[in-house]
Amino acid sequence: MSPELRRYLELERAMLALDEVRDPRADTLRDAMDPLWFDLSDEEQGWLNSRQEVPLHRPRCITLVVGREFYVEPMTAEFRAAPGGPIKGWYSAA
Amino acid sequence: MTTVVLGTNKLENCEWLIAVGEQPLLQIELDPVVVSLVLPEQASLPLVVQRNEVARGDVRIVQSEHDVGIFTTEGYLLIFNATQLEPDHVVVHIDLRPFGLAIFTDGEGLHVGKSIIAHNTIQGARTAIALG
Numbered sequence: 001m002s003p004e005l006r007r008y009l010e011l012e013r014a015m016l017a018l019d020e021v022r023d024p025r026a027d028t029l030r031d032a033m034d035p036l037w038f039d040l041s042d043e044e045q046g047w048l049n050s051r052q053e054v055p056l057h058r059p060r061c062i063t064l065v066v067g068r069e070f071y072v073e074p075m076t077a078e079f080r081a082a083p084g085g086p087i088k089g090w091y092s093a094a
Numbered sequence: 095m096t097t098v099v100l101g102t103n104k105l106e107n108c109e110w111l112i113a114v115g116e117q118p119l120l121q122i123e124l125d126p127v128v129v130s131l132v133l134p135e136q137a138s139l140p141l142v143v144q145r146n147e148v149a150r151g152d153v154r155i156v157q158s159e160h161d162v163g164i165f166t167t168e169g170y171l172l173i174f175n176a177t178q179l180e181p182d183h184v185v186v187h188i189d190l191r192p193f194g195l196a197i198f199t200d201g202e203g204l205h206v207g208k209s210i211i212a213h214n215t216i217q218g219a220r221t222a223i224a225l226g
Contacts, residue, residue: 001096001107001123009218047095047106051217061108061219062211065226069207074138075129075171075191 003038008048011036095182096124101199104215111186112197115226124184127162127176138194138215151193166192197225 011033018026037045098105103183105111110118112160114134121130131143141151143164148155162206164174173185196207203212206225216222 001109005095005107007108010220012218013220043095061216062214062220063224063226064206064209064211066207066209070196070225071136071138072191072194072196074194 002041002044004036005044008033008036008040008044096117096122098122099183099185100188101186101204102202103204103223105222106215106217108216108219109178110221112223112225113221118221119225120188122176122184124178125181126159127157127178127184129162129164129174129176131164131174133190133193133195137190139192140150141190141193166178 014031015026015033018029040048086094095108098108098111100111110121112119117132117134118130119132119134122128124172128145130145131141133139133141139151141153142149143151143153143155146155146157146162152164153165153173156163156165160178162176163172165172169192171189171192173189173192174188176184178184187199188204190196191198197204198205201209201223204223206223211223
């Protein structure tokens with residue numbers, strides 16, 4: 001992501017957040033976004049125009065509440081991907 | 095432009111891919127692939143990777159022009175891989191179970207605890223997936 005696109009998205013999120021609560025300062029931010037638009041590449045402008053309707057103003061798009069099941073005992077060496085020593089006595093290893 | 099495929103989810107131009115609480119967990123930049131992976135303190139084992147450098151944790155990073163892999167030093171378990179397939183497109187596999195976090199990707203999606211996050215497209219978010 002280019003720095004220009006990053007700045008544009010930051011302003012857009014802030015603008016939409018203000019817009020949602022009908023804060024008139026959203027228009028100030030919208031005006032500030034205009035010159036940034038012209039700093040974007042054709043590809044970036046195309047991507048912005050092609051976006052579906054998503055809640056961009058929310059800084060987090062998917063929030064999942066995790067409980068104790070998120071913190072588990074570490075997977076131990078019994079699951080190791082490579083053998084600890086040389087393979088011996090096999091007719092065929094694979 | 096950055097598109098990250100994370101367990102059947104497509105994350106476009108998102109600054110942080112995963113966060114736990116207020117702490118970012120995973121960030122990826124492209125050209126070349128640069129990874130930051132920071133586990134929360136509640137994890138059983140510590141792991142801090144900042145821009146492809148190990149700051150804390152028993153892991154080894156293997157990287158090439160279009161690929162970054164992170165392995166445990168004990169047992170060589172692959173806990174993270176990012177492969178850049180196109181200039182703006184990277185496919186990510188993650189499995190943090192060796193460090194005590196129930197989070198991993200497979201063909202179904204991104205498994206988090208007992209939940210699966212699958213087939214979503216997230217665009218332009220600061221944090222695409224927030225856990226807390």
